[in-house]
Amino acid sequence: MKNFKHSYLYPLAIILLTIVGSCTRVIETEVPKIVVNPNDPASFSRYLILPNGATRTVGTPPSPTSGGAGGLSVSNTNNGTVVSSNGSTVALTFNVNGSSNNQPAGYYVRVVGSDMYYTIPADPSNADQFTLPLGIPGASENGQFCVEVWVYDAQNRVSTPVQQCVGVERLGTGALQINLAWNTNNTDIDLHVLDPSGTEIYYNNETSRTGGQLDRDDTDGYGPENIFWRHNAPDGEYKVWVEYYGNYGGGRTRYFVTITTPSGAKSFEGVLQQEGERRDVVTIRKRGDSYSF
Numbered sequence: 001m002k003n004f005k006h007s008y009l010y011p012l013a014i015i016l017l018t019i020v021g022s023c024t025r026v027i028e029t030e031v032p033k034i035v036v037n038p039n040d041p042a043s044f045s046r047y048l049i050l051p052n053g054a055t056r057t058v059g060t061p062p063s064p065t066s067g068g069a070g071g072l073s074v075s076n077t078n079n080g081t082v083v084s085s086n087g088s089t090v091a092l093t094f095n096v097n098g099s100s101n102n103q104p105a106g107y108y109v110r111v112v113g114s115d116m117y118y119t120i121p122a123d124p125s126n127a128d129q130f131t132l133p134l135g136i137p138g139a140s141e142n143g144q145f146c147v148e149v150w151v152y153d154a155q156n157r158v159s160t161p162v163q164q165c166v167g168v169e170r171l172g173t174g175a176l177q178i179n180l181a182w183n184t185n186n187t188d189i190d191l192h193v194l195d196p197s198g199t200e201i202y203y204n205n206e207t208s209r210t211g212g213q214l215d216r217d218d219t220d221g222y223g224p225e226n227i228f229w230r231h232n233a234p235d236g237e238y239k240v241w242v243e244y245y246g247n248y249g250g251g252r253t254r255y256f257v258t259i260t261t262p263s264g265a266k267s268f269e270g271v272l273q274q275e276g277e278r279r280d281v282v283t284i285r286k287r288g289d290s291y292s293f
């Protein structure tokens with residue numbers, strides 16, 4: 001519920017975002033059947049769902065270059081630990097400093113304490129910011145993990161790392177889980193699902209007689225919001241959309257809707273610019289064990 005929507009008094013810290021490239025991207029992966037523990041980095045790093053184009057390498061990333069990455073460095077946009085959940089795509093955002101003089105070629109990312117790292121190519125249309133979507137498996141337990149991020153340039157010069165931690169809060173999953181997260185603080189985005197019975201599930205109507213339930217609403221930034229059917233989800237259509245409810249200084253935001261079913265996970269992303277805006281995300285058609293999008 002939004003009891004205090006109009007009484008939030010946020011500090012004047014404004015997160016300036018220049019996000020380019022808003023076309024919807026879909027990432028599809030298999031969900032591990034085993035339980036995944038964020039507090040066990042070596043195992044957890046294998047099951048994180050990476051963005052398109054990312055590669056995993058066993059070992060440690062190249063050491064920072066003496067003299068730095070040709071003027072490039074990364075810094076954090078988040079204050080403290082970002083809250084996420086199982087079945088959510090947490091969207092960590094970093095500022096890339098110095099990109100007016102030198103272009104980032106990519107980023108190395110490592111889960112602290114793991115034996116591997118990820119290489120993620122830079123998005124040339126968004127050189128001054130790096131948004132890192134990390135899909136957390138639906139089977140993940142409560143816990144916390146941290147990532148280190150380095151930027152490198154076309155000459156393979158590597159910066160020093162910046163660190164960001166993510167808290168994983170266990171939310172409902174099962175027959176169908178629909179999860180929303182976004183990448184700015186001080187914004188209220190809402191997840192809405194119209195289920196096969198014609199019931200709209202959202203912050204103002206948290207349950208449906210079909211068994212669907214909203215078990216987390218977020219009103220101040222990042223999410224996650226989560227709607228799920230634990231044991232059975234009725235056959236039929238599930239219409240999913242997001243709405244930009246409140247802007248308390250966060251501005252434009254990039255959202256990630258993750259659908260987790262017993263057979264896998266899909267992530268849909270897009271951009272919301274301003275209050276009152278609505279974006280249709282996907283219609284899920286379920287028939288027995290088959291889900292289509």
Ligand SMILES: [Ca+2]
Nearest residue numbers: 189190218219
């Ligand atoms: Ca919300």
Ligand SMILES: [Ca+2]
Nearest residue numbers: 218220221223
């Ligand atoms: Ca929040």
